[in-house]
Amino acid sequence: QVQLQQSGPTLVKPSQTLSLTCVISGDSVNSISDSWNWIRQSPSRGLEWLGKTYYRSKWYNEYAAFVKSRLTIDVDTPKNQFSLHLTSVTPEDTAVYYCARDGPASAWHFDYWGRGTLVTVSS
Amino acid sequence: DIVMTQTPLSLSVTPGQPASISCKSSQNLLHSDGRTYLFWFLQKPGQSPQLLIYEVSSRLSGVPDRFSGSGSGTDFTLKISRVEAEDVGVYYCMHGKQLPPTFGQGTKLEI
Numbered sequence: 079q080v081q082l083q084q085s086g087p088t089l090v091k092p093s094q095t096l097s098l099t100c101v102i103s104g105d106s107v108n109s110i111s112d113s114w115n116w117i118r119q120s121p122s123r124g125l126e127w128l129g130k131t132y133y134r135s136k137w138y139n140e141y142a143a144f145v146k147s148r149l150t151i152d153v154d155t156p157k158n159q160f161s162l163h164l165t166s167v168t169p170e171d172t173a174v175y176y177c178a179r180d181g182p183a184s185a186w187h188f189d190y191w192g193r194g195t196l197v198t199v200s201s
Numbered sequence: 202d203i204v205m206t207q208t209p210l211s212l213s214v215t216p217g218q219p220a221s222i223s224c225k226s227s228q229n230l231l232h233s234d235g236r237t238y239l240f241w242f243l244q245k246p247g248q249s250p251q252l253l254i255y256e257v258s259s260r261l262s263g264v265p266d267r268f269s270g271s272g273s274g275t276d277f278t279l280k281i282s283r284v285e286a287e288d289v290g291v292y293y294c295m296h297g298k299q300l301p302p303t304f305g306q307g308t309k310l311e312i
Contacts, residue, residue, distance in 0.1 A: 127301050127304075183259075185238055186240065186297025188240070188295075189252050191250060192249065
């Protein structure tokens with residue numbers, strides 16, 4: 079059974095960097111059949127896919143255009159985890175952030191999700 | 202980006218009765234590989250979204266067969282044949298034809 083355990087601060091000041099980590103159990107971050115995603119949800123913007131990382135002989139990242147200049151997703155393979163780093167945050171980045179696996183059965187097959195982290199951007 | 206539009210935005214159903222949710226995309230979701238990447242999720246109160254159906258009509262393992270998906274091109278439907286109390290929550294459609302995947306605004310199902 080795959081489980082995704084999220085951690086990170088719930089309050090971030092404007093202009094700072096929001097960093098969250100997702101620890102994977104029951105699967106491997108360097109699986110060649112999966113990808114590892116960050117998705118957020120807010121009342122005003124709904125569910126938004128932010129980006130993903132995946133390993134196919136080498137590491138790849140893909141980001142949504144609206145956050146591409148501010149978002150980095152990186153991996154710690156010994157710890158079997160991946161992390162989101164969103165720079166220069168504003169109150170509009172306040173949201174519940176989820177990590178999710180895109181599993182092998184299909185493309186964009188978000189079959190396992192973390193429990194979500196409510197991050198508030200406020201001074 | 203592809204826009205996903207769901208109707209209705211809310212639905213009140215008596216247990217045992219059917220329910221239907223429509224999802225329309227702004228572009229044809231048929232991929233060049235011949236597959237149609239249209240997904241349905243249910244977000245129960247206080248929980249993360251959970252995948253119900255992938256590629257229009259394939260149920261994830263463990264999803265009751267009262268849930269069914271259909272459609273093609275730009276028009277898709279999720280049907281629940283007999284609604285149960287545990288089905289309450291918000292249903293979302295999502296496409297995966299191209300970057301970025303985008304979600305519908307959600308349909309809230311109440312009993």
